[in-house]
Amino acid sequence: MTPSPIAFKAILAKDLRAELRSLQSLPAMTLFAVTTFVIFRFGLDRTSLSGSLASGVLWATLLFAALLGVNRLFVAEREEGGFDAIRLAPIDRSALFAAKATALLVYLLALELVVVPVFAIFFLDSAAALGPLVAVLALADLGLAATGTLISSMAVHSRARDLLGPLVLLPLVVPLMIAATGASEPLLAAGGPGYHRFGTWLAVLCLYDLVFLLVGYAVFDFLLED
Amino acid sequence: MYGKGLRQLSIATVVALAASLSLVFFYAPLDADQGFIQKIFYIHVPLAIVALVGFVVGALFAIAHLRSSDRRWDAYSYVSIHMSVIFGVAVLITGAIWAKASWGHWWVWDEPTLVSFLIVFLMYATYYPFRYAIEDPERQARYASVFAIVAGAFVPLNFMAVRLAQSLVHPRVFATTNGGLPGSMMLTFLVSLVAVGLLWLTLVKLELTAKSASGQLKRLRRALDAPVPGARSRIAPEVS
Numbered sequence: 060m061t062p063s064p065i066a067f068k069a070i071l072a073k074d075l076r077a078e079l080r081s082l083q084s085l086p087a088m089t090l091f092a093v094t095t096f097v098i099f100r101f102g103l104d105r106t107s108l109s110g111s112l113a114s115g116v117l118w119a120t121l122l123f124a125a126l127l128g129v130n131r132l133f134v135a136e137r138e139e140g141g142f143d144a145i146r147l148a149p150i151d152r153s154a155l156f157a158a159k160a161t162a163l164l165v166y167l168l169a170l171e172l173v174v175v176p177v178f179a180i181f182f183l184d185s186a187a188a189l190g191p192l193v194a195v196l197a198l199a200d201l202g203l204a205a206t207g208t209l210i211s212s213m214a215v216h217s218r219a220r221d222l223l224g225p226l227v228l229l230p231l232v233v234p235l236m237i238a239a240t241g242a243s244e245p246l247l248a249a250g251g252p253g254y255h256r257f258g259t260w261l262a263v264l265c266l267y268d269l270v271f272l273l274v275g276y277a278v279f280d281f282l283l284e285d
Numbered sequence: 286m287y288g289k290g291l292r293q294l295s296i297a298t299v300v301a302l303a304a305s306l307s308l309v310f311f312y313a314p315l316d317a318d319q320g321f322i323q324k325i326f327y328i329h330v331p332l333a334i335v336a337l338v339g340f341v342v343g344a345l346f347a348i349a350h351l352r353s354s355d356r357r358w359d360a361y362s363y364v365s366i367h368m369s370v371i372f373g374v375a376v377l378i379t380g381a382i383w384a385k386a387s388w389g390h391w392w393v394w395d396e397p398t399l400v401s402f403l404i405v406f407l408m409y410a411t412y413y414p415f416r417y418a419i420e421d422p423e424r425q426a427r428y429a430s431v432f433a434i435v436a437g438a439f440v441p442l443n444f445m446a447v448r449l450a451q452s453l454v455h456p457r458v459f460a461t462t463n464g465g466l467p468g469s470m471m472l473t474f475l476v477s478l479v480a481v482g483l484l485w486l487t488l489v490k491l492e493l494t495a496k497s498a499s500g501q502l503k504r505l506r507r508a509l510d511a512p513v514p515g516a517r518s519r520i521a522p523e524v525s
Binding site for chain 2: 206209214216218220223231233237241259260271278281
């Protein structure tokens, strides 16, 4: 039995290398997000955003861009027989969950590294909110990575996988989005960042992450049985 | 075999529903504030509670299915969730009627319980397309169970997040449960809750009986080499 940390590292390195070479997900996600900002600029007819409008635009865009990555997450495993290889390998199956969730987390962080500064340049008057926003982004990404990996690994086995992933994932992340937008709204307020109920929302995000990481870890074994 | 006791259960349900309706209309006092329309509370709230409990029961059956890999538990889980989704439609409709009558709008976004319920309902509404998009029946059962567990964990989180998102809390009937709700209303409410719970149970049992009967019929036909109409039913897990 190969120890889980080694299996985890191997799968994660494989995923990141494959993404770096093929560039299938990240450029598409980034381009999608930037274009969506442009659409919001005309859809809302605003040249600068603040408060709830800013946090809504930011999170709706990030969420839909993340869906693109979630959809592609297991496609290679399915099409190239990676699932069979994992089943044959003498490793703990949860290593696959951990590695895939980490890979998705890396994609999301990389996406935000580019897209959030672009958002600030496009719409925000000052960059003061970006510092504390990092905490919100990181916690929300963790939750998205956990639920996204779980749903994607199931949806990829279905007939309509591109449809099912987003369909099931969207209602599932509603609480996450409530907390993320709730924390970001005062941060992005017009008169400089505020911290109204910031701690409460971060606690909700932590709880969400914890619950779905544990659920994912607990049920992932059953998804690979055959 | 699922039909055993169905008749007694149905009779108990009819009696309980009749008792609850007579209490609602002839015994419970008119609400001082909202008047007659408040009586929808006795059907709306029990429906919502029973639907949510049904979702949790579905998740518990799903855990039993994954632990034992006995397909029967998956059928129980499916039927529980199925019935709760149907009850959920009734909850949303009665909720909208109540909102229209007491606040003047069909939909009120700052009533956290109603909004939470809508999100939970949307979540469970994806159970069907999810389930039937997976072709292999054994895998379908397993994935549906995982869905039921994930959604079960999602329900309390969602209620908490939506409640926190309200800047100001509306006055609610249940905000005064400890002492505010008079005894006669409480009694009526509890009887209605029992009646709706029995209704849920009866319908679940009825659906399981029907599924089991059609499954048996299909097996018999196959054994006799008779043509099986409609090849394989997509509606639902088969019950043995």
